[in-house]
Amino acid sequence: MDYQRLIDWVDHRIVNSPGRIVVAFLLVTLVMGIGLGGVSTSSGTQQFAEGIPSEEALTNVNEEFSPAFEPDTGSTQLIQRGDNVLSKPQLLNMLHTQERIEDREGLRVTSTSSAATVVAQTIDPNATTIEQQIDTIEGATPTRIDRAVRTSADNPAFGGTLSNDFNRKSASASATIGVVTHEVPAGLSSGSGQGGSSPLTPIQQRIQRIAETTGGDITVFGSGIVSDEFSSVITDSLLIVTPAAVLFILLFLVYAYRDLLDLLLGSFALLMAVIWTFGFLGLAGIPFSQMMIAVPPLLLAVGIDFGIHAINRYREDRKETDSVGAAMRRATDQLLVAFFIVTGTTVIGFLANLASDLGPIKDFGIVAAIGIVFTFLIFGIFLPSAKVWIDRRRDSWPVPTFSREPLGQEGSALGEALRLGVVISKRVPAFFLVLMLLFSASAGYYATGVDTSFTQEDFLPPAETPDYLEQLPEPFAPADYSVVSTLNYLEDKFTTTQGGNVVIYLETRMTDPTVLESIHRAGDDPPDTFVSEDRHAEESSIVTVIRSRAEQDPEFRRLVQRNDRDGNGIPDRNLEQVYDYLLESSSRDRALQYIAEDYRSARITYAVKADADQSEITADAQKVAKDYRGDAIATGSTVVFQDISGLIFASALQSLAIALAGTVIFLLGIYWILEGLPSLGIANTVPIAVAVAAVAGTMRLLGISFNAFTATILALTIGLGIDYSVHIVHRFVDERREYPLFRALDRTVRGTGGALASSMLTTTFGIGVLVLSLLSVLGQFGVLTALSVAYSFVASLLVLPSVLVLWDRLRGHDAELSLDEQGVGRPDGEPREVTG
Template sequence: MNYQRYIDWADDRIVEDSRKVILAFLVVTVLFGAGLGNISTNAGTQQFTTGLPAEEAFEEVNTKFSPAFSADTGSTQLIQSETNVLAKPAMLRMLRTQESLEQNDDLRVTSTSSAAAIVARELNPSATTTEAQIRTLERSTDSEIDAAVRNVADNPQFTGLLSNDFNRKSAAASATIGVVTHELPAGLSSGSGQGGDSPLTDIQRQTEFTVDTTGAGSLTVFGAGILAEEFSNVVADSLILTVPAALIFILLFLSIAYRDLADMALGLGALFMAIVWTFGFMGLAGIPFSQMLIAVPPLLLAVGIDFGIHAVNRYREERENGTDIGRSMRITTDQLLVAFGIVTGTTVIGFLSNLSSDLPPIQDFGYVAAVGIVFTFLIFGVFLPAAKVELDRLRERYPIPTFSQRPLGSEGSRLGGVLRGGVVIAERAPVVFLLVILVVTGGAGMYATGISTSFSQDDFLPPEDNPDWIESLPEPFAPNDYTVTETTNFLDEKFTSSQGGDVTIYVEGPMRSDDALEQIHRAGEDPPDSFVREDGRADSTSIVTVIMDRAERDPDFRALVSRNDHNDNGVPDDNLEEIYEYLLSSSSRSQALNYITEDYRATRITYQVEGDASDSAVTEDAQTVADEFRFEATATGGTVVFQAVSDVIFESAIVSLAIALSGTAIFLVFIYWVIEGRPSLGIVNVVPVIVTVALLAGTMRYLGIPLNAITGTMLALTIGLGVDYSVHVVHRFADEYHTADLVTALDRTVRGTGGALFGSMLTTVFGIGVLALAVFPAIGQFGILTALSIVYAFLTSLLVLPSVLVVWSRVTNVWPGDFRSLSRRRSVLPGDDD
């Protein structure tokens, strides 16, 4: 396969038609720039749960067990914290706040509830309005109120609104929750995740303002709308903090790498062009910007900076030898277009491996990043060289200021001496060194098997307390005031009791079948460890508990149930349709429809779970219970959905790693067979990447960084980024090995390519490392891990790879001149003597 003619064609366009190339790229930039205005945003956890079976079941539960034709509603929590929220003054504050909210038409309040309202109704059953409840409490004595609190202490609706420290004897608790229900002007998803724009946001912010103006300082407003707003704000604040910092570091290290103002301007312009093309493509393709995609610009910068420094540095090497502009660039692009193409191919494979994930945001990330890398290849492989040619031709005609044009790592420089450390090891003890690396890699890989996996709202929210230096930043860098994390931590602390939550079993089947209710009843026997027990059975609510509750209060219904209960366990097992019809025609209709559909084709059972049970244990136990049903049953609920996402993240990380590694290896073997006739070089190329992945995975466990929605992509991305460094070394080595001995080829490689890699490594490590400043925790972790992966890739490429190449040369018995010599043909470049 003679690919060289295509490289020659590109060389001609870059050198001979440089102005046309520049103009074409600028026109395309304008076209992509038009798409920037179409970019939308998508934030929060909801985007990750879409499409999962547990989430689909959760959606069906919320849809089927809501009142038919009811208005869309949303709820706001009023969190009250005082010395004793059950004292008369505190309860009056809560009720007066409820009353002020009910009177504000803009808030579209349909109902309010609180522990204070329950106590007031206990004192006066006819106090059905908030106004009447306030009057009742105002007229009651403290001792009467305390007695009423003790009377309702067995009511789970009452205790469910109180903090864990509720003391029945002293009628005291330090916190309580009131609930305000709003009718919404637009639909609101009832999924388990939150994020994006929410119709509740404006209402809840108005609610917050109203509560503040009433002087109820002990009350905090919380809800899905506020949560959604902070999910979005954290993305914007992270960008505002990290982008300027990244620019500062990039400018600093690019100035060191280029050491020439005009060259640096070209590099920065190309980076800007890559960002515009990528995000313009997103806008034109209708791909929303999510938290996952915050990582795309740094990744493009990492590869773009690497390409730019390599192109300019390689060109300077030829220019330093006295070669003219056109011939120097032909030699540069003749070599680097191949290297850049290999890097692009392997990096794209690493990114596209994320398409194997079942999570749409991770798929979008892989797709956008892959497209962006292709754009980066075109811009830095074609546009930048053409612009550099045109710039240097202008320098010959005009007095454009020129600073240092000496390549990094040139012979005799201090940097060059440091970089050849790997060559020294390779000369003296390559086999021993590789055996040590093998042990370290194996140990790191084994240690990494203990990496944890997580998926929670905390991954998408800022820390409760930002560092002082962030809080002291001036506008526009100062972040928003975040309250959600503090509120959620308070709720976890105060309201997480032995009953830590619930899970739902969604059952679809003929609920008229005689054994339908018996299946539900049997499922509660001998419950798993994570389920709360009550009298030896699982603590649950279902259509069975609704029937039992109605039977206790209604003699006629009790007789009906008894006639159709053949085994006398209180659960009817005959004429179930008649049982259901009685319930739906009684005052228990709304309660029954919370657990069974009107067509009697689906039901749900809610089980209480222990507060100290892990999400994985709860999910596994819920699935075990669901499997006991003869009908189709699905375990669902917030806990199950989030655990399902966590499981998918882990599976995606492993699958994408396997795809990226195998795909990269196959690609490299093929490419080196085509360009050098030595497919074994492809395997050599992968060795430092494997070491890098193992070291990074071990570091993740050591630092306590879990595989979450963001960091779950890191292992595959490490292959995509790490192979960048090893490809440059191997390809340059193969090129030098055509005409030089083994040690000389290695020496030239680490001095020339190693110098460019060093400049690229410093720039990208600090440019991406600034993501650690993000107020979005998962992105901060992503930045740290990406920076570490680049450092590891740099070190393994310059320290490990020389020894691997030496051993490869011995094993394959390859010597200079044995190559197919297709990648570099100075003797046939235009301007050479034939």
């Protein structure tokens, strides 16, 4: 393939028509800028749950076992804290808050309840309204209130709202929870995850303002508050991270470019890459999620590298000729190929995330890959064209030039430091590679202990905002976030032996005579994670509804007894008649929570222990589901989140394998086409394998789990890290044609290593600022990405020279002669002299 003809065609237009190219790219930027207005946001955990079987089952459960044609009910929690929330003043604070909430229009309130209402009704059973309950508490003495508290202690509607430190004798507790019930649009809670928007958000924000003006320490909590923090944390994180990233990047770019016009040009090109990528996001209708916060730093990482390499190589060639066009032709003739290889391998690394079953990770991979292609076009064509256009006019502009010297030139301190890998390769290349192999194997084995996690808290701000962030001025100062601290408080103060439930969604013919018996038997001898009594799981199902109705309704009890052949209270014939009776009685709504109206599916819930591990709960629930006759699937929020956690781990391994295999195949092919030396593709990947092992080992060392963000890190290490080794290998091949082995290596690490070092520092600090994000998982992603870039740089400079020395020897090349002197040419002929 005569690829050189295409490169010459591009070179010619960059040098001879730079103005047209610049105008064309600016016009595209304007079009992409229009797309920025169409960018929507998506946040929370719900986006990760879509398409997962257990989540689909949970959605079906919520849709099938809710009253038809009726709105959903939402709730708001009023968390009251104090020395004694059961004292008369504190009870009145809660009741006055409830009163104001009920009186305020637009809050969709259907009812309110609290420990205060129970105490008031214990004193006066006729106090059915909030006003009457306030009058009752105001007229009661403290002694009478304490007596009412002790009387109500065994009432679940009372004791269940009090903190664990409730003392019956002293009639005291430090916290209680009141509940406001709302009527909200249907479909509010159809899945396990929490989305980034909720109709309860404005309602609960208004209730919070009411609580603040009532008096007493009352915190408002609910899905609307959680959704609001899911959404606002994205904006706050970007406001903090973006300026910090820009600051670090500018500082390092000032050193890398040391020229005002080059700095402005490189920075503008970076801005263009971001505008193009997010303009595409808006035009394509892909929502901006928490994961997308990582895209701009990644684009900056590759863009910075391309920009520094382009300017640095141009400066090297400019030292050999006064012609702007000739210098740029030489630079782009080599760099366009290197940039294409880097783009190809990086895109493969990002697109490897398409193997994931999680939608947000797929979207992230697509957007990042498209962004890298845009970056290649901007820095491979636009920046060189703009540089040619500027340099042909800059002498007439009153702009100071600080330095046009390339980085890492011979005799500089940086150039000497970069030679360490070359020194090692001269003396003990094989021994050093064996050491690296042992290190990589050890790090990889150690990394097998990395955990996997997926929790709602991953997508929320921390319980306490760091002091250095709270000191930031507006508009950078983050909002006051409370969800995680409230969740921690609830877990600490209201912990019980029961920690939620799991759901079994059963699809079968519910009129089968044995179906109810099988449902009941499934709860016998339950697993350790289930709450049990007398060796039977604590469950809720149509069986419990039948037994409860039979205790209250003599006629129904006789119906059940006539159809219960073994006398255990569970009917085993004429089940349709039993169900019909229930659905025609006052138990209809409760029955429809556990059986579908067409009698073809059922819902069974099991209480699980609060201290049980999520993975153990899921495994036990799936085991119980297998005991059912019919098509049964375990679901519920705990099961769905554990399934997502498993998919995250699978995504990490699949994307790593695909990225590694795809990269190797791509490099083998591209080096065979370009150089006739496909084995260079293998040499190219050796330092990246070392970097991947080091990153994986570091994850376990730092206690970082695979989560929604870090699941992509190993594939990204390949995609970003290959950048460094590609530049060195491609430069080495060019130098090796003209120089002996070690002279070629020396020129390579001095010429390319300087640009790589500057790019590495800029990228490491530019991405590392993600640690300032309010999302801890995003901070972890930033740290790991920065480390992956640093590891890739070090491995390329230290390991790759030894790999190339051994590769050169295995190819049978003479180390004392250049490839041209040995008659080793390109597959399409001898290297050509590039002229202006």
